[in-house]
Amino acid sequence: MQLDVSGNRPQNLEYRRDIDGLRAIAVVTVLLFHYGAPLRGGFTGVDVFFVISGFLITQVLVNEIAAGTFSVLAFYDRRMRRILPALLMMLATSLMAGLVLLLPGEYTHLASSAAAAAFGVSNFFFLAHTGYFDQTADLMPLLHTWSLAVEEQFYLVWPLLLFVLAQSRSRLVMAAGVAVLVVAVCAASIFYFRVDPKSAFYMALPRSWELAIGALLVFLPAMNRVAGEIAAVAGLILIAIGLTLSPSKFPGVFALYPCIGAALIIWPRAQETTSSRVLGVLAPIGLISYSLYLWHWPIWVFYRIYINNGVPTPGEAIALCAASFAIAAISYHYVEQPFRKRRWRPLRTVGAGILSMLAILGASFYISSASGLPQRLPLEAQPMRSYETMHNWPCKAVPIKEMAGSYCVFGAPWDSAKRKSVIWGDSHAEHFAPIIEAIAVDPERSYLVFATCSAILGDENYIISIDVPDFRQRCERSHAHGLNLLQQDMLVDEVIVTSKWPELPRRVGKGDERAGLEAMRRALVKFIEAMSISGRRFVVIGSEPEFSQNVIGCAHATVAKLWRAPCNAVGASSDAPADLQGSASVDNMLDEVARGLPNVDLVFPARKLCRSNGCKVDLDGEFLYLDANHLRRNLTRQTRRDFADTIGLTDVLLARERRDERTN
Template structure:
């Protein structure tokens, strides 16, 4: 998040660097080619902000002129007026656009954003930064603003204490050690939670620290020479461009990847002081400086505009993209000229600023959010069909099943017969295990179990396919956790001896990046297929060895970039968007299931796609009910509907082909 703060000697090249940062973010969010990693622009901003703010604080602390009152007056004047104006505009624009449930989430997010805790809200309610539902959160981008403000509540106090308690010659070295520890901790945290690592301060602290460390070392470093600064600047700028092009939504981030970007940014800041540096001169060109000056407002306004267009299903042509970008620039300039600039130049007391731009907006937004929650997003704005469609979309099997479904952090939970599907009084028993795709079939199996007289225990966990002995995960650590989880499923089968074992998952495919063998990451399609087949066969042998019938549930059609709310938005906005999906086929699992079916006579296969897919396309709805809740999961209402259709087809379980 851009956070400009001019030092005593103004440097045009820093505004140019801000321009690069904000354009990377904007072009990434506009989904332009070659900018899949443009989100690193936020990390560039973090370094710039940490450098400039620390330079001011460090100088004032040494001079004895630093006061928290003046510091926070500057912060409030710089950030809050533009943010509050944006919130006011968004409240009006999205109140007339969002569905009832989405309006509830939006008004709640405004409260969190106004309290500089938006990063927690978006982590809790949207999970990953690149999840599909995150594209419809108008204030998602303000997570970075929360990170910076949380940093500035901690950093001045920490720096003040360090200066008072330590000799000045020790401080720079201590900060370097702390920086190394925090960077390694950020990389390590990615093994536990990618979402939390992306959104929360502890794993982002090192990025602002890189700028802060540069500021503390500034007067101890020699002035870079002309040729040295040119070579280093070119290498640094090329590094930023490289990561902007090569990183994507699947990359490990922040961690070491963010560290490389931040070091490159620090190098540009350091070398930019050399007046004969051509890269610094390039960054100091008037168009670059102009965009840098409005970068904070541009960052604030670009994302809500994109969300508004996306939510209404407006697809942009090349001309549309150009017009949208120019509209962003205009909104940013207006905000900078008539909101940012006047407040930066005028004098206000801390009390007046706090009451006007913090306390009053927070109180207003709390009231707005309370009324919106109380009236459940004002569903009377829409007809009955629209409201029912949205209820289906927001029926989440993982929420409905509660502790029967686990996140990775809860992987040590044991299977329990308290988690029951189907006929609770039946003598026949079943056991469902697998990942979140097994969880989204709980509605399906609940209907099947009731009709067939089976009492089914469900035991599911995110990103853990039901294949015994398979090392599967985004890291070797997570792969080991999945193996341990499946070992607990093995024990349940062994000691509870169910009649049926249902296995469902987002099954591995040829492009899977998560398969390990003996700690080695498998990349070739042949190795991946062979490893999955062998472990899947061992799983079948284990299940049939205890006289249970294995039932494999094939995966749903992956929706890709399809909007799961397509049906809802057609009814909301009276449009006729094409909601069909491409029928994609997991060729690897088709081959593996065919091989297993020829070996195991008792193996059954369920394929729910038969009810909404043909050879080419898949429906996004059945009987007026949308099938998906995101691009990769069924909603619970649709899951139960598919179970009913399966039963009405004449058999509760179909023999495998």
């Protein structure tokens, strides 16, 4: 088949140094952003990569289709030789590093993400595993592979779609088809971002227009020198806008800046321009950009893990940057380049590539099936071997007719209990449930854990959660269900209200903490007054200390005896004055609410756990925390009791039982 690719533009595939220069800008901005430089939108370098990839690969495909030499097998032969060697080397090295640096749960997570990355589906993996209780995203060594997965999924479809469009034998028809795809998918992506921003970030389909806009350039006429110079300058300005102004919630409309900017720079030129020559100076960095992108993030993350989840100093960041460039250069010359030269027939290359992917899968499966090899840890570290272990506290889910669902219930059976308590809050209601269970003494009292949303959300107040697109609606529904239960069931004589309080004023007030705090006060007073009946009391648990990641990482690693930098977190403190100051505004507001209502008792964990010289992080020889602000749920029963005593919860919750005993 002969495709009409005539037009006022070059049809050869001459090397363009300016594109490698643009690659250099893209990878360096991503690296600087990840390494802590004040570059607000440095992540948009990935979008520039997408546009470059769409242009270069489509250019090759169109020329092959025109020459009648197009082959799907040959295409994947090239992709495997280009992508797999350096990727698989990085994945194998990461698995070896994880063996000595990571807790078993973290190692299992790494192994699963490595298998997903090897097969080009890590974007699905990280979409599913970057939620509230998953490992912190910025400590996932392979998180950056999501963008490779997006590209590989795009290229599963793109060659065949392009071949179908080529049946028209008209460059104009192909250009129109690609243009329609770009506009339609871009518009849909912007709309979808408002509905589900997390999926819009990770998924290939909402991102496909970025690669397609690069593909569209292949069919456009070449610019003359003057137009080319103007376009390049405009493109650099648009990329700079994306780098400096892009919001953290991305892509959305802001993805247009780096993508259109990159397209203006890549647009074919009839003659070489001054801007092309200037960009070409950066070409040597662009040549190693793929390896640099692959290696810079795991180098950064593994070093952070080594220093117990801390943040590298500026000097350390510079050293890590230099190491990334050095390793990238080695990878480019001794891993990438040798495999780019075709040695075997395409079928053999594809077969070898699949076998290599299966090797990573096999290693990952072994690690995952062995639960991250917990035998590496001493016996005393086993209760802290994974987030799942520390998070585990068995609780039977019981249907509650007034709330249209099943919820954790402990103590006496809910339907036959003479007295009932509701623990209402977010994830903090869940981690206080084991503490309350350990001190419960009334055999006829049942406890329901209503851990959905804070009690101050769902009426007039709301917050936005990127992990849960319909979070506002969920809170409204759960709030209505909770109110219905308290209105219908007169046996509920105790409501324990807790939450992750310190973050709420800013989020409720949409950045205005004072307005958010006042909105919270009104909501809490309204809630308590509306749900108050004779004999019902409310216990409000105030703010808890929040710890930095390095305190948590150091404590876990010290107990586990992993290969980490020396530290002394177990028994040490976080920044106590900052903890107390951060919780003071909310706790003072809660104090004000309690003084105005007769049936409210207060517990202030931060005030009890923190002193001027630090905050308590362990008790009875057990480290208390799962992460920066959640308690371990698998603490021993005695430690849970002692914790309740320490923060004053025992005295408050058991005061009624003791009064009843004296009365009887």
